[in-house]
Amino acid sequence: MKIVVTCLFGLESSVRDDLTDCGFDKEALCVSDGLVSIKTSQKSFASDIARANMWVRRGERVLLEIAEFDAKEFDSFYEETSKISWNDYIPTGYAITVNGYSRKSALFGISACQSLAKKAIVRSICRSRGLPEDALIAEDRKKGEVRIQFGIVKDHVSMMIDTTGDGLHKRGYRPLTHEAPIRETLASGMVSLARYKPFGYEALVDPFCGSGTILIEAAMMACNIAPGRNRHFAYETLPYIGTAALTEAREEAIALEDTTPSDDCFFFGSDIDKRAVEDARHNANTAGVGSFIKFSVADAATRTPSALASLTGLDRQLILTNPPYGGRLLTIEEADEIYKMIAHTYLTNEGFCRKGVRLSVITPDDTFERTTGFKADKRTKLYNGNIKCQLNNYYRLGKK
DSSP, X not given: OEEEEEEOTTOHHHHHHXXXXXXXXXXXXXXXXXXEEEEXXXXXXXXXXXXXXXXXXXXXXXXXXXXXXXXXXHHHHHHHHHTSOGGGTSOTTOEEXXXXXXXXXXXXXXXXHHHHHHHHHHHHHHHHTTOOTTOOOOOOTTTOEEEEEEEEETTEEEEEEEOOSSOTTOOSSOSSOOSSOOOHHHHHHHHHHTTOOTTSSEEEEETTOTTOHHHHHHHHHHTTOOTTTXXXXXXXXXXXXXXXXXXXXXXXXXXXXXXXXOSSOOEEEEXXXXXXXXXXXXXXXXXXXXXXXXXXXXXXXXXOXXXXXXXXXXXXXXXXXXXXXXXXXXXXXXXXXXXXHHHHHHBOTTSOBOTTEEEEEEEETTHHHHHHXXXXXXXXXXXXXXXXXXXXXXXXXXXX
């Protein structure tokens, strides 16, 4: 059997690390574009699914693959799907929802594949239940729902059951959001890609903190708080996984937390919008890390290296931020002015980091580099929702 964890492009290695950190064997993992798969067994798949859903920070969804086959034509797609023993996975009366995707394959009509898959699934269930193959089956969402997802890549089809439900980025701590919030899974990935080590010599600072997501995710990682501890998952209603698996995973997660108060603060956020800062504090408290982060109302231009050293009491600061994008909240020209201000504040005229700081800033494509004229020391292509972005990391020190 196989568990498949989907993720935003660019975060595959981070998801792999999530899985190895929570106990999965590195040799059992396979990384490909947009997903990481895990070998599992009939004996352990329920606990493995619960553990993956509980601990994966940078993934989007955990799926149970129940079959795979090759298909270049609609007929073969339909026939192979109908051969699967769907009655083993879909309880009587449950509603059936089918979604999917196709990449580099002859079958690229998603809506047609969805319709065929649904017909094939019903045909298989009718056959198993001794009904005519063209019979209708009752579907009642009040009883439950099984979400089927197919993935077609280079004419190879994977049939999977969604065990997550609402995406993994929905941690449960952020009902209050500032305009254009960054996804939690991406924020967590940015912290790792910026190579931040908590409780060390360096403070983590976000001068455009909005609803606080980047800092909250970093603090949760520092305290080893499982991202899924305060939410529910689709697998709970599936009798072959159930609530017992969630209870066990949650109890294990709570036992591994370390929220012992620290003498020093390492996480600092600010925003010019007072309401955003209030929301950030509320979200941090809900996530259980409110005492680890200091939020304040401030113009980002005032958060200079010297001001940050005085504020944090530490010699080094990592500025990790998601400033407003042009075309969403600001004009392109207004966003460019913000990028120039960030560069002027934290980088020298030669594009090196000023003394005591590192800078990691995410913007659409390479707009930060093009606007400022400074090439990043390391760049990573990522997606913020449907927006193609680039995380620009500056860490080389200049003379000033």
